[in-house]
Amino acid sequence: MDVWIVLTPILKVLLYLAGLAVVGTKLFDLHFSKFQTIDNMEYCNFLSKKSCLYGLIISVGMIFSIAGNLGGEFLSILDPIILELALTSKAGYATIFALIGFTLTVISARYELVSLKFLGWLGIGFVLLSFIYTGHSQKSGILAQILLLFHLICVAFWLGSFFPLYNMCSSANTSNLHLIAHRFGIIAIFYLVVLIISGGSFAYILMNDISLLFDTSYGNAFLIKMSLVSLLFLFGALNKFKNVPLIKNEPTVGSMQLKKSIRIEMYIALLILSSTSILTTSMTLPMGG
Numbered sequence: 001m002d003v004w005i006v007l008t009p010i011l012k013v014l015l016y017l018a019g020l021a022v023v024g025t026k027l028f029d030l031h032f033s034k035f036q037t038i039d040n041m042e043y044c045n046f047l048s049k050k051s052c053l054y055g056l057i058i059s060v061g062m063i064f065s066i067a068g069n070l071g072g073e074f075l076s077i078l079d080p081i082i083l084e085l086a087l088t089s090k091a092g093y094a095t096i097f098a099l100i101g102f103t104l105t106v107i108s109a110r111y112e113l114v115s116l117k118f119l120g121w122l123g124i125g126f127v128l129l130s131f132i133y134t135g136h137s138q139k140s141g142i143l144a145q146i147l148l149l150f151h152l153i154c155v156a157f158w159l160g161s162f163f164p165l166y167n168m169c170s171s172a173n174t175s176n177l178h179l180i181a182h183r184f185g186i187i188a189i190f191y192l193v194v195l196i197i198s199g200g201s202f203a204y205i206l207m208n209d210i211s212l213l214f215d216t217s218y219g220n221a222f223l224i225k226m227s228l229v230s231l232l233f234l235f236g237a238l239n240k241f242k243n244v245p246l247i248k249n250e251p252t253v254g255s256m257q258l259k260k261s262i263r264i265e266m267y268i269a270l271l272i273l274s275s276t277s278i279l280t281t282s283m284t285l286p287m288g289g
Contacts, residue, residue, distance in 0.1 A: 004068040011061050012277040013270075015098065018055035019127045020273075022048060022105055023153070024160005026124050031187055032180050036164075040176075043167050045109055052106035055127075059098045066091050094133040101126030128152055135280050140205050147202040154195035158188065158236075159269050162262050169259035174251035178244065181258065185240040192233070218279065225275040228268055235265050 025048045033041065064077040067086035076082045086092045104123030108116045131152055132138070132145045161184060168177045203222065213219035239261050247254030 003074055004065055007061075008065045008069065009274075009277040011058055011065050012280065013273050014058045015055065015062060016273045016277065017270075018051050018058055018102070019098065019131065020152075020156045020159050021051040021163065022055060022102065022127055022160075023124050023156035024158070024162075025051065025164065026105075026120060026160075027153070027157045028161045028164050032164075032183065035176065035180050035183070037168075037171065037173055037176055039171065040164060040168055044164050047163055048109040049106055052102040052109065052123075055102040056099060056106075059095050059102065062095045062098075063087065063092065066095065090134045090138065094130045097126045097133060098130035101128075101130060144202055144205045147198045147205070150194055151198040151202060154191040154198065157191050158195070158232075162266055162269070166259060166262045166266075169255045169262070174247055174255055177255060177258075178247040178251075181239070181244045181247065185236075185244060188236065188240075192236075221275060221279055225272055225279070228272045228275065232265055232268050232272065235261055235268070 025044050029036075029041075029044050036044070063083070063086055066089060067077045067079070067082045068074060070076065070085055070089075071079060071082045087096065101123045104119045104126065106123075108118075108120030108123060128149060132148050138145065165177075165181060165184070168180065171177060207213070207219065207222075213223055239258060243254055243258040243261055245254075246257060
């Protein structure tokens, strides 16, 4: 069996995780920096730097994966000609964009200078560009790419907030946790609406026929992904209407309940990203979309 058939989707999932963590942490800091404790701000900075470093390593792995797929053999990754072809392919350019994005973001996070903050946002832009530059969206036109961009920003905010919130659940400052979790529930409504509209529109552009959801393997995989997303929304509603209010009345119990819920959401998110990786790397659009 070709090793890259297995490794490429795995690397793609890891790249999703690193990229969404970087973008999501940046968005979390944008919305809640005024309300975070110093400890959590330091954690967010640490998370951003670590995610960037992992992203750089995974991006290099992706370049070898592209070369391996082009050459058809594992040792193709050592062939300079094939590596050059890999780097100059669309997937190669996308990976280079990711490398640039992670590099700029880690520089910004590492030195924390006001003059370098713009590098962080520029890096975020490159990371997002790497996700929309290739794949099904690129083949479906500029509208599909714009929709995917908005979709990714919303996904990043949602999933990227898991780690900072999870970290805060172990803090003794429950009033701060309640304030941020409550505000997150309010802001998330906007992101959720945009996520659903952009994601639904993007899916329609790709398939252009609802019946393909049921009649094709791609559509079936997409439905499974949507079921997992719906489950994630259910846990989000549970947090908003039960666990977050509980923090105010019973801080210790509420914090532990929220932490447990976020942990489950992380596992669901991993399944969603895995299904996304399979859809984008191992499956073709129905009817040659």
